[in-house]
Amino acid sequence: MASDKKAKKNGVNPDISDIHEYRKKLKKILKPERYEHSLSVSFTCVCLAMRYGVDLHKAEVAGLLHDCAKQFSDEELIKLCKKENVELTEDILKAPQVIHSVFGAVYARKEFGIEDKDILSSIYYHTLGRPDMSLLEAIVFVSDYIEARRFKAERLPEIRMLAFTDLDRAVYEINHDTITYLEESGGYICKDSYDTYNYYKELMKNRELPI
Secondary structure: OHHHHHHHHHOOOOOOHHHHHHHHHHHHHOOHHHHHHHHHHHHHHHHHHHHHOOOHHHHHHHHHHOOOOOOOOHHHHHHHHHHOOOOOOHHHHOOHHHHHHHHHHHHHHHHHOOOOHHHHHHHHOOOOOOOOOOHHHHHHHHHHHHOOOOOOOOOHHHHHHHHOOOHHHHHHHHHHHHHHHHHHHOOOOOHHHHHHHHHHHHHHHHOOOOO
């Protein structure tokens, strides 16, 4: 009992006042289902951060704000990117559903005061990923796919379990299934998606894992 009291005394109570403010602001600007998704992603990010030794606060913030620019239409996002001098390649413009992640990093900095580069890059790359993602980037990328409100992906139960045992493998499997779905449905696949997929595919080969 004494040791428990000592542990509580020596522990540091985390300051989450900023997170409360982010939630309030997000709730005002996002649709209810998008807000619930953002909360669920943030909770999943925290769980994975505990598993892989990543800063919990950064993970929660990154997950919470990953879709902070989702309330804008594609046309609005393109205009906002031009206004803020955010480069949009022809490749990205062919897949406008991912522009919110590109502009989201700018929006999180300007409207939410986020300066942490790893958080901002995690927002930027959460849709397409990139080769050799940081742990936080990979956590947000994976959490966006596996969070508890998701239900459509066929292999969700398998990938959810995999995320807590082999994060790189989870990134690979998510890319594999996403690209397969887009190929079968006739959707446009960005070069960045292929680059991410090929990097993690090679990583699996080097580890002599089945692909």
